[in-house]
Amino acid sequence: MSSTAQLKIFRGDRNGGAMVDYEVPRTPGMVVLDAVHVVQATQAPDLAVRWNCKAGKCGSCSAEVNGKPKLTCMERMDKYPEGTAISIRPMKTFPVIKDLVTDVSWNYAVNKKIPPFKIKEGERKYYQYEADRVQEFRKCIECFLCQNICHVLREHQLKQEFAGPRFLVRVAGLEMHPLDTEDRTELIKDAMGVGFCNITKCCTEVCPESIQITDNAIIPLKERVADRYYDPIRWIARKVFGGNDSRQ
Amino acid sequence: MEPRPTHQYDVVIVGAGGAGLRAAIEAARQGAKTALLCKSLLGKAHTVMAEGGVAAALANVDDRDNWKVHFRDTMKGGKYLNQWRMAQLHAQEAPERVNELEEWGAVFDRTKDGRILQRNFGGHSHPRLAHVGDRTGLEIIRTLQDKGIHSGIDVFMEFTVRRILISDGAVSGCVGYDREKGAFTVFNAKAVVLATGGIGRCWEVSSNSWEYTADGHALALWAGADLLDMEFVQFHPTGMTWPPSVKGTLITEGVRGEGGVLKNSEGKRFMFNYIPAMFKAEFADTEKEADEWVASVIAGKIPTARRPPELLTRDVVARAIHREVAEGRGAPHGGVFLDIATRRTPEEIKRKLPGMYHQFKQLADVDITTDPMEVGPTCHYTMGGVRVHPETQESTVPGLFAAGEVAAGMHGANRLGGNSLSDLLVFGKRAGEHAAQHAKRSAAHPRIDAAQVEECVKESLLPFERNEGENPYAISEDLQKMMQRKVGIIREDKDLREAIEAIRSLRERARHTKVGGNVQFNPGWHLALDLKNMLDISEAVARAALERTESRGGHTREDHPKTEADWGKVNLVMRLRDGNITLEHVPLEQPPAELKALLEGELSH
Numbered sequence: 001m002s003s004t005a006q007l008k009i010f011r012g013d014r015n016g017g018a019m020v021d022y023e024v025p026r027t028p029g030m031v032v033l034d035a036v037h038v039v040q041a042t043q044a045p046d047l048a049v050r051w052n053c054k055a056g057k058c059g060s061c062s063a064e065v066n067g068k069p070k071l072t073c074m075e076r077m078d079k080y081p082e083g084t085a086i087s088i089r090p091m092k093t094f095p096v097i098k099d100l101v102t103d104v105s106w107n108y109a110v111n112k113k114i115p116p117f118k119i120k121e122g123e124r125k126y127y128q129y130e131a132d133r134v135q136e137f138r139k140c141i142e143c144f145l146c147q148n149i150c151h152v153l154r155e156h157q158l159k160q161e162f163a164g165p166r167f168l169v170r171v172a173g174l175e176m177h178p179l180d181t182e183d184r185t186e187l188i189k190d191a192m193g194v195g196f197c198n199i200t201k202c203c204t205e206v207c208p209e210s211i212q213i214t215d216n217a218i219i220p221l222k223e224r225v226a227d228r229y230y231d232p233i234r235w236i237a238r239k240v241f242g243g244n245d246s247r248q
Numbered sequence: 249m250e251p252r253p254t255h256q257y258d259v260v261i262v263g264a265g266g267a268g269l270r271a272a273i274e275a276a277r278q279g280a281k282t283a284l285l286c287k288s289l290l291g292k293a294h295t296v297m298a299e300g301g302v303a304a305a306l307a308n309v310d311d312r313d314n315w316k317v318h319f320r321d322t323m324k325g326g327k328y329l330n331q332w333r334m335a336q337l338h339a340q341e342a343p344e345r346v347n348e349l350e351e352w353g354a355v356f357d358r359t360k361d362g363r364i365l366q367r368n369f370g371g372h373s374h375p376r377l378a379h380v381g382d383r384t385g386l387e388i389i390r391t392l393q394d395k396g397i398h399s400g401i402d403v404f405m406e407f408t409v410r411r412i413l414i415s416d417g418a419v420s421g422c423v424g425y426d427r428e429k430g431a432f433t434v435f436n437a438k439a440v441v442l443a444t445g446g447i448g449r450c451w452e453v454s455s456n457s458w459e460y461t462a463d464g465h466a467l468a469l470w471a472g473a474d475l476l477d478m479e480f481v482q483f484h485p486t487g488m489t490w491p492p493s494v495k496g497t498l499i500t501e502g503v504r505g506e507g508g509v510l511k512n513s514e515g516k517r518f519m520f521n522y523i524p525a526m527f528k529a530e531f532a533d534t535e536k537e538a539d540e541w542v543a544s545v546i547a548g549k550i551p552t553a554r555r556p557p558e559l560l561t562r563d564v565v566a567r568a569i570h571r572e573v574a575e576g577r578g579a580p581h582g583g584v585f586l587d588i589a590t591r592r593t594p595e596e597i598k599r600k601l602p603g604m605y606h607q608f609k610q611l612a613d614v615d616i617t618t619d620p621m622e623v624g625p626t627c628h629y630t631m632g633g634v635r636v637h638p639e640t641q642e643s644t645v646p647g648l649f650a651a652g653e654v655a656a657g658m659h660g661a662n663r664l665g666g667n668s669l670s671d672l673l674v675f676g677k678r679a680g681e682h683a684a685q686h687a688k689r690s691a692a693h694p695r696i697d698a699a700q701v702e703e704c705v706k707e708s709l710l711p712f713e714r715n716e717g718e719n720p721y722a723i724s725e726d727l728q729k730m731m732q733r734k735v736g737i738i739r740e741d742k743d744l745r746e747a748i749e750a751i752r753s754l755r756e757r758a759r760h761t762k763v764g765g766n767v768q769f770n771p772g773w774h775l776a777l778d779l780k781n782m783l784d785i786s787e788a789v790a791r792a793a794l795e796r797t798e799s800r801g802g803h804t805r806e807d808h809p810k811t812e813a814d815w816g817k818v819n820l821v822m823r824l825r826d827g828n829i830t831l832e833h834v835p836l837e838q839p840p841a842e843l844k845a846l847l848e849g850e851l852s853h
């Protein structure tokens with residue numbers, strides 16, 4: 001049972017770095033983060049990696065495993081055949097701090113620009129079917145894998161212009177909250193740049209929480225913007241009668 | 249000497265989980281200039297792992313519930329060793345704190361008539377846990393985070409505090425390093441709130457994240473503050489046992505709340521054999537009655553049957569599992585079976601317990617809608633911690649406050665599930681409020697003693713100066729294994745004495761660690777520093793456990809299996825004096841007559 005796994009892990013910092021080879025024993029049920037921890041404990045104590053929960057709940061351990069964005073604590077090693085090295089790199093869209101750790105502070109700055117929840121006066125009851133839709137967005141663990149994969153941010157680095165899927169999810173969660181009264185439509189169009197999204201759905205594919213980012217968050221937000229700016233009557237109707245965000 | 253970079257604040261909060269965030273929001277609301285220091289990135293703290301819910305007597309599902317019943321349940325669960333005033337304030341204020349979260353945008357699951365839904369949980373007489381599926385902690389932390397960032401708080405992420413600074417017998421701030429650069433910074437503050445969580449990384453099988461290295465407990469101890477109830481450590485009955493990669497990972501008590509049952513290798517529901525006398529009146533003694541209870545709960549009715557014994561308090565269930573395994577009736581990987589598959593439909597399981605479904609499928613190749621889970625006890629929570637004033641949360645050191653898991657008293661000898669999220673909201677708010685008021689009372693910032701700062705920095709950098717030395721990971725692993733074996737769920741005199749000896753030699757080894765690389769984001773170095781906290785607090789736990797020669801709640805002695813009335817009147821207090829941890833018996837605070845009557849008499853339901 002003493003098979004081994006070959007790893008190639010990025011070691012370096014803001015000034016550059018290289019892939020370094022390591023070898024660790026495979027154990028049953030092992031995940032990629034376990035393998036990184038074994039390297040840390042036995043070969044490279046200063047290997048930098050973020051993690052907290054090791055249960056897919058905190059979104060700290062994001063990295064690119066064989067080029068694919070993954071939560072390393074949920075990624076089983078036995079998915080990868082023995083004999084071929086597994087490469088583990090930091091997320092590409094964000095600047096490297098050290099090894100697998102990246103500077104994700106831009107995300108926190110974007111979040112801060114979103115006007116907070118503003119509760120309506122009076123009756124506060126709402127029903128599970130209304131909660132359901134918002135709860136999908138609130139499952140987000142802020143792993144930033146969607147931000148990492150979105151070509152607008154990854155290839156074009158349009159971080160000034162586009163807030164990225166994570167924050168469109170967040171703002172959708174606020175906009176569709178049954179008790180919220182804030183109006184963020186202008187923000188969604190201008191500061192968040194929803195128009196930059198061309199619905200490639202890459203973000204949805206990598207989301208570990210299976211949030212239907214494109215269909216359920218981004219497209220309805222695009223519709224809201226379109227209504228407000230190009231179809232004001234529909235916008236007013238929606239304000240007055242509430243509800244339906246889908247055009248079908 | 250070059251002065252250290254220094255920030256000035258009224259209130260500095262150490263730790264950004266639920267308690268820290270709630271404290272920061274409150275301190276800022278009181279007008280205090282507030283800094284929040286997070287050991288990780290904001291929003292990643294251990295609170296995200298809380299699954300089942302937040303306990304508050306909202307009485308949305310069962311109108312027989314009120315603060316008095318919640319208070320009584322909490323005291324009973326804590327085996328009456330709780331600080332009664334904390335348990336009372338907690339029960340009274342939890343509903344307000346939960347409603348406030350809703351006002352800040354939290355989206356709890358709903359009742360049919362559109363209010364916050366509540367579920368059943370171990371030790372709670374009524375459905376009391378407001379929840380969001382099985383990710384309640386995430387909902388709470390995100391709500392507080394989004395509220396916090398608009399409250400004028402300065403957030404310092406990935407910053408670890410190494411020492412509380414003291415001048416003239418009171419807090420003057422703290423010093424620590426940021427992970428990215430490894431640079432030391434001083435925070436000069438009128439008040440410091442510890443909200444650092446727990447100590448679970450001292451054990452091998454643990455549900456706790458890497459951050460739970462006893463930081464706040466140790467900072468308080470070193471600052472001269474009293475620690476209380478350190479012998480009481482909660483082992484959650486249901487952690488994963490297989491594969492090794494996930495050993496200890498939590499399985500929410502919600503599985504049992506939704507009707508899941510525990511079985512041994514003979515297929516028997518063994519919990520019927522373990523109902524303690526004090527709970528006999530409230531728990532079903534036949535499978536039939538237990539199943540009736542589940543059926544009415546699922547149907548949304550108020551049950552008339554008594555509840556299933558799987559919902560007994562965590563200490564009881566964990567000990568029962570331990571016993572079944574010890575007597576040879578365990579599952580293949582050292583636990584027992586938890587079966588929801590034969591109790592609920594696959595659709596219900598996926599809807600009610602999505603996280604659990606996913607977790608088992610992905611990490612253990614088990615489909616919980618068709619097969620039983622294997623579960624066993626995992627170190628989960630510490631009831632012990634900083635001794636605080638029940639109203640203000642101030643420790644015995646002026647200006648030093650504590651809230652959440654790092655504070656003691658609220659839960660006594662055992663915590664009820666769901667009482668942790670409510671604890672951190674209620675006492676986080678109180679700590680923030682009183683820290684801000686404390687700051688207002690002091691006009692000028694206290695002076696900083698530069699010698700304390702430099703001593704801390706120098707000591708922290710020692711691991712880089714050694715050319716020879718041991719890998720800190722090896723020492724930490726040895727400590728965890730030792731604590732698991734000798735200061736685990738069942739304890740005895742000989743083991744505890746050996747543990748104290750072992751800690752001495754581990755401490756010697758920890759003085760000679762060597763770490764490679766440099767100060768920038770260097771986990772080996774961070775661990776070398778954390779070892780000091782873990783060792784000092786492990787010693788406190790082992791010594792308190794040795795002292796308490798009885799069994800009660802989260803402290804079970806093989807050699808003293810009975811709960812002794814005399815020990816029910818005593819709390820153990822530890823403090824650091826002249827470099828040694830001292831231990832003192834203090835009489836338990838007694839509740840006033842009307843609350844005593846409430847605890848002794850039957851409540852009018």
Ligand code: SF4
Nearest residue numbers: 150197198200201203
């Ligand atoms: S769907 Fe839009 S947000 Fe998502 S990856 Fe594609 S362009 Fe980016």
Ligand code: SF4
Nearest residue numbers: 140141143144146207
């Ligand atoms: S939306 Fe999904 S992928 Fe994006 S940050 Fe949230 S959890 Fe991660």
Ligand code: FES
Nearest residue numbers: 054058059061073
């Ligand atoms: S460590 Fe928390 S998601 Fe991986």
